[in-house]
Amino acid sequence: xxxxxxxxxxxxxxxxxxxxxxxxxxxxxxxxxxxxxxxxxxxxxxxxxxxxxxxxxxxxxxxxxxxxxxxxxxxxxxxxxxxxxxxxxxxxxxxxxxxxxxxxxxxxxxxxxxxxxxxxxxxxxxxxxxxxxxxxxxxxxxxxxxxxxxxxxxxxxxxxxxxxxxxxxxxxxxxxxxxxxxxxxxxxxxxxxx
Amino acid sequence: xxxxxxxxxxxxxxxxxxxxxxxxxxxxxxxxxxxxxxxxxxxxxxxxxxxxxxxxxxxxxxxxxxxxxxxxxxxxxxxxxxxxxxxxxxxxxxxxxxxxxxxxxxxxxxxxxxxxxxxxxxxxxxxxxxxxxxxxxxxxxxxxxxxxxxxxxxxxxxxxxxx
Ligand SMILES: [Zn+2]
Numbered sequence: 001x002x003x004x005x006x007x008x009x010x011x012x013x014x015x016x017x018x019x020x021x022x023x024x025x026x027x028x029x030x031x032x033x034x035x036x037x038x039x040x041x042x043x044x045x046x047x048x049x050x051x052x053x054x055x056x057x058x059x060x061x062x063x064x065x066x067x068x069x070x071x072x073x074x075x076x077x078x079x080x081x082x083x084x085x086x087x088x089x090x091x092x093x094x095x096x097x098x099x100x101x102x103x104x105x106x107x108x109x110x111x112x113x114x115x116x117x118x119x120x121x122x123x124x125x126x127x128x129x130x131x132x133x134x135x136x137x138x139x140x141x142x143x144x145x146x147x148x149x150x151x152x153x154x155x156x157x158x159x160x161x162x163x164x165x166x167x168x169x170x171x172x173x174x175x176x177x178x179x180x181x182x183x184x185x186x187x188x189x190x191x192x193x194x
Numbered sequence: 195x196x197x198x199x200x201x202x203x204x205x206x207x208x209x210x211x212x213x214x215x216x217x218x219x220x221x222x223x224x225x226x227x228x229x230x231x232x233x234x235x236x237x238x239x240x241x242x243x244x245x246x247x248x249x250x251x252x253x254x255x256x257x258x259x260x261x262x263x264x265x266x267x268x269x270x271x272x273x274x275x276x277x278x279x280x281x282x283x284x285x286x287x288x289x290x291x292x293x294x295x296x297x298x299x300x301x302x303x304x305x306x307x308x309x310x311x312x313x314x315x316x317x318x319x320x321x322x323x324x325x326x327x328x329x330x331x332x333x334x335x336x337x338x339x340x341x342x343x344x345x346x347x348x349x350x351x352x353x354x355x356x357x
Contacts, residue, residue: 151239151240
């Protein structure tokens with residue numbers, strides 16, 4: 001024999017349509033970001049799928065007072081960077097490790113001295129895309145993520161600080177170090193002579 | 195003025211330098227070949243990164259993301275189980291043996307509930323749902339956020355069916 005219960009269940013309707021709207025509004029941007037970070041359409045697909053899955057699983061945790069977009073891109077960035085870092089871990093000497101050590105007051109004079117003109121010229125030439133792509137792939141995934149956020153997506157430091165959950169001053173120094181790392185890699189790729 | 199650090203120049207190129215730095219650099223950079231070159235290089239690097247081709251998102255990925263909503267969160271599952279319990283024929287025994295109020299509280303915010311359902315449910319169904327709910331809770335709540343929801347049993351009274 002069964003006992004019978006009376007249950008009063010109060011619940012908030014789950015805004016499924018908002019999620020769908022978000023997928024349509026931000027899916028493409030998420031895919032582009034992931035692709036730029038990992039360099040492969042197949043891996044980008046997996047990363048985007050993983051990030052949206054995590055978003056949906058935590059849908060009920062979202063505080064509507066905060067930006068859903070910022071929250072999602074924080075998830076996406078951490079999913080992408082973690083995955084790519086795991087894949088790339090075996091790469092022992094990355095070019096940017098050389099720059100990574102000197103934090104803060106790098107004067108650019110001691111970085112690729114005398115190469116700015118040659119680099120500038122190389123960048124302006126046609127057909128440099130492959131060198132740029134390889135240089136981007138050569139820097140650490142953290143540098144890559146910040147270059148994409150800052151230079152490609154044109155996000156403000158405040159935006160990036162929110163996505164990385166770090167202070168504004170940290171974003172500023174990370175952006176400059178990412179640029180230096182990229183420049184070093186590019187200078188290797190374009191093989192300009194001093 | 196001597197040339198600023200690369201970090202300051204980089205922030206200036208992003209229009210993110212402080213007002214004081216911006217004023218100094220606006221006066222210094224145009225007349226300084228080194229700083230002008232550096233700013234031109236930052237701009238060229240930005241252009242070259244933005245110009246890298248990116249494939250479009252595969253349409254079937256969009257479909258697969260939209261399909262995620264078919265995987266319902268646990269509170270919806272709980273609710274549907276309660277409803278399923280309600281739907282079972284219960285005969286004359288529905289003498290309101292048990293009253294349970296389950297309130298789902300979302301994080302810190304407690305908005306007025308969007309819907310209230312009053313259901314008569316076999317205890318087994320409630321217990322099964324509760325067990326599943328308990329198992330789905332993280333053992334340690336994340337530091338930054340409170341647990342996603344709390345299930346509060348506000349009132350509970352039970353009486354054995356005498357048939
Ligand atoms: Zn200068």
